[in-house]
Amino acid sequence: GQNIDQPTEMTATEGAIVQINCTYQTSGFNGLFWYQQHAGEAPTFLSYNVLDGLEEKGRFSSFLSRSKGYSYLLLKELQMKDSASYLCAVRDNYGQNFVFGPGTRLSVLP
């Protein structure tokens, strides 16, 4: 079966660092993606991992361990505009299908 887990909600303070975890069990794997979705808007692409390790992109970093079926998204120097839902998604072996997690709603407080 296909299963992706993320915490439902997280709260953090402006300027802080937050780590959003994602665990997955999927029948195939050809990359893990993170998306950001503000309320009422479409998801937008944040990051991509296909090999183990850390990918850094400005204030955002994403980590992958394929053997553990685990990823995290790290957000540094949090800003109020980072308040959004963060979706973890796994692409299947054939590169066509994405399986999405339920999303983590992050609230950044002043």
Next chain:
Amino acid sequence: DVKVTQSSRYLVKRTGEKVFLECVQDMDHENMFWYRQDPGLGLRLIYFSYDVKMKEKGDIPEGYSVSREKKERFSLILESASTNQTSMYLCASGGTSGSSTDTQYFGPGTRLTVL
């Protein structure tokens, strides 16, 4: 910039009506997808298409059908709308299957309410 557009942002229909949701992308992507998004359930795949006139069922195809007559356009059809189809519907498109970084690009979504 990739652009994915959907025909309506908000739609209100009555039970039993036939509903058409249209999606158009301008990046010549082969793959197009229809999802619904419900609180606590995340994005669930309804149907996808990897070529013109080709379609594949996703995880929750019951009560839906799709049409892809042209590469840039992918339509979702609710043959007889029911209240449990009230949801946010998101269309997405993506590039060549298997490419290392091909992500999915999403349209703005259609919030459908069935009364």
